[in-house]
Amino acid sequence: MKVLPGLFQDTLLRLLQQAHKRAEQHKKDILISLTVPITVRDGLTLFSSNRYQQDSQFFWEHPQTQRTLVGIGCATRIQLDGGSRFQAVNAYWKELLQHAVIQEEHTLSLSSGQAHISGPILFGGFAFHETEEKSALWEGFPGASFVVPLILFSTHKEDTTVTFNYIVKPDTALYRDEDYCVTIFSQLLVLQEETYTPGASHPERELLIKRDKQFLTADDWKQLVSQSVQSIRQGEYQKIVLARGIKIELQPATERFNIGDIVNHLRHHHSNAYIFALQHEKRYFCGATPELLINTHNGTIHTMALAGSAPRGQTLAEDQNIAMHLLQSKKLLEEHRFVVSAIYQALQPLCASVSYSENPEILRLENVQHLITPLAGKLLPMRTILDLVEALHPTPAVGGLPQKKALEIIRQEEKLDRGWYASPIGWLDAYGNGEFAVALRSSLIDGQSATLFAGCGIVADSDPEEEYKETCWKFQAMMNSLGVGISTLPQQDL
Known part of the structure; x- marks a missing residue:
């Protein structure tokens, strides 16, 4: 099933309007999350593409169960060190979801009949030790680092959804958020039909x-x-x-x-x-x-x-x-x-x-x-x-x-x-x-x-x-x- 750009845009603008009202009411950042079906042949194409020019990406797959998650960009993140890192991430996620505006348009469209990973997710990990000390080898990898991706592609067998996540701030004009989000969405359809092609071998290396x-x-x-x-x-x-x-x-x-x-x-x-x-x-x-x-x-x-x-x-x-x-x-x-x-x-x-x-x-x-x-x-x-x-x-x-x-x-x-x-x-x-x-x-x-x-x-x-x-x-x-x-x-x- 292909997603109609008009449906993308109408639903997205409605969610943005709801989020702006909540942001003004609660005086805090509000997460919006929209999930819709999409056609993607291979999530690795999305992960390895430089088209989005992001410095935050992740790839997660269990080949035996035919599940793949690909995250591109960052809607919001938490990074911290110290011994309370597990509970700090827990509290961050709970608070972020408290007033979030979440909509999923895929439930009746998936053909596999299996549980599908969709909606907003928090992806990341923890350092082995809880100490704040680290060597130059692991610079940029703190005690805990989790991201809500700007774009999440989730595939299970033949079904794929795309989730768009965005943070609405209390002091941002609605039209600016609309322009940015519609621009990002317009790029999503470009990669749908591409399949990952391995790079050329280099026997001399x-x-x-x-x-x-x-x-x-x-x-x-x-x-x-x-x-x-x-x-x-x-x-x-x-x-x-x-x-x-x-x-x-x-x-x-x-x-x-x-x-x-x-x-x-x-x-x-x-x-x-x-x-x-x-x-x-x-x-x-x-x-x-x-x-x-x-x-x-x-x-x-x-x-x-x-x-x-x-x-x-x-x-x-x-x-x-x-x-x-x-x-x-x-x-x-x-x-x-x-x-x-x-x-x-x-x-x-x-x-x-x-x-x-x-x-x-x-x-x-x-x-x-x-x-x-x-x-x-x-x-x-x-x-x-x-x-x-x-x-x-x-x-x-x-x-x-x-x-x-x-x-x-x-x-x-x-x-x-x-x-x-x-x-x-x-x-x-x-x-x-x-x-x-x-x-x-x-x-x-x-x-x-x-x-x-x-x-x-x-x-x-x-x-x-x-x-x-x-x-x-x-x-x-x-x-x-x-x-x-x-x-x-x-x-x-x-």
Whole structure:
């Protein structure tokens, strides 16, 4: 179904008039949000296009469920640091929605019959640590940053809607808002029929590992793992997740990474993962994470415990043998049980019920397989998805147990500014629904350079060399998307 520009304009002007009355009455900014059906072949075209010349964009997709969210521009945002960041974002969203003027014109037009993400959403994420201190690596990525996009494209299977969001201020003339909004809307139809076309391949390009003193060397990181194993055996704590980073650069120096091609590769090779890319000015944080932190829909919640990893096999028989080892490994099962127990306990105060299977399953990804235990529950009234995010982050799968002790050691010894790596990233809508994933298998893209992150859960039986190899498997997801397989680089460079 194509949207008639006249219908766009008439409805939009009516919403603007209502919002201006509310803005004058309440002496505050008022959000307007209009959702209508639209025809778009591929959301990645919209994300990778420079037509809108915006410095704030995001891409979110779960290929397995055929859902895509693309946000372009910024109607309004919240950015802050500090320990109260989860509740501050919660309060900001609640206040913004209190007097918002929201209209959705799509309910009867969607053909899939499935729940569709539409209306205004708040998209963004949190830094791993709540501290206000950060390195230059993560400049522009504060403790919390969320945006209501100016334009949101939401696709589920064959259905797509576009949501236009705008803030009406008490002191702005109505005609100025009308002129601006109609101009933006007139641009929306231009990209409807375009399909994403990958950029040209560059076989002559090379990726080089750049030695960076802000990251531990491979030997120093393995030594840290060894020290942690000793501390665990001595009873100081039960588990710790240690991460490491590598920085790579394109050669020649005139080359630049193409974010559209990176995301396109990730979405076609990681169908079980959440594909995300978030822009802050000229930099992008992107990845393909297998780990759902929390999903809420109509008061029902879903999450997972994901811990215990192994590589994929070269043959079906080898792959099955590795999976069997995962399911029988005392060390990996113990690591997994830590995570299941901690998530269950975190959910209990916020949910009327929580259930999960006693035995983990296998989640197979392109180059790694994991132990996974899904959990489900019913959210208590007056509780929100951000309450759940605050209670769960960081899970033992990315932090450790006990949490406070593990985070203290990570801060002191890891020598890595995690920034938004292993942190919650996702969205929430106006109706209490939302979805957050843990930002694993990720990279910070800055022109010709990319910083990659990977971590491992360390327990009493961990072997430093094996844990180091595990980080190399995990780097591979992003390394391949950047244009080179990890096997083409000497292991000592990693």
